[in-house]
Amino acid sequence: MPMDKSSNQPPRRRWGFRFSLGTLMALMLAVAMYFAGRASVTHRYALAPALAGDWQAKLPAGFVQPTTLQDFGEGRFQLRSQASIFNGLYEWRRGRLVAVEPTDTRMIGLEWKWDGTKLTLVAEPKNTPTGSSYVGTVLTAAPPKAGP
Numbered sequence: 001m002p003m004d005k006s007s008n009q010p011p012r013r014r015w016g017f018r019f020s021l022g023t024l025m026a027l028m029l030a031v032a033m034y035f036a037g038r039a040s041v042t043h044r045y046a047l048a049p050a051l052a053g054d055w056q057a058k059l060p061a062g063f064v065q066p067t068t069l070q071d072f073g074e075g076r077f078q079l080r081s082q083a084s085i086f087n088g089l090y091e092w093r094r095g096r097l098v099a100v101e102p103t104d105t106r107m108i109g110l111e112w113k114w115d116g117t118k119l120t121l122v123a124e125p126k127n128t129p130t131g132s133s134y135v136g137t138v139l140t141a142a143p144p145k146a147g148p
Contacts, residue, residue, distance in 0.1 A: 048075045048092035049114060054142035057083050059134060067139060085130055086110065086121075086137075096122075106130070112139065 075092035088102030
């Protein structure tokens with residue numbers, strides 16, 4: 001057996017495996033994708049923000065309507081507003097509230113995008129079934145009510 005020149009020790013025995021950096025990176029990517037897919041199914045709504053409470057809807061025409069969001073858990077929310085076209089059951093999906101059971105069935109397709117402080121209506125049904133477009137409506141947290 002050949003000896004190592006610097007330490008008079010036999011060379012270390014190598015395992016039978018040889019991985020290149022590229023192979024190791026590909027393996028790590030495959031494992032990460034596997035676990036990411038499992039997490040997205042098992043924790044689908046884990047990242048829904050705390051949206052329950054009183055809000056104000058500012059419509060594109062400038063009107064402001066009181067609005068309430070109720071959290072039903074598992075990423076499901078009930079939205080109630082004096083602007084009744086927005087009312088219904090919503091689900092949290094990838095940073096958006098998406099209408100799944102609107103009170104007015106013509107309004108399926110409403111989507112509100114969350115930016116960390118407010119919700120903005122970014123999608124509505126094709127052909128604007130109400131005759132007006134409400135894209136751009138902004139929901140902001142209602143100011144606290146003045147106490148006695």
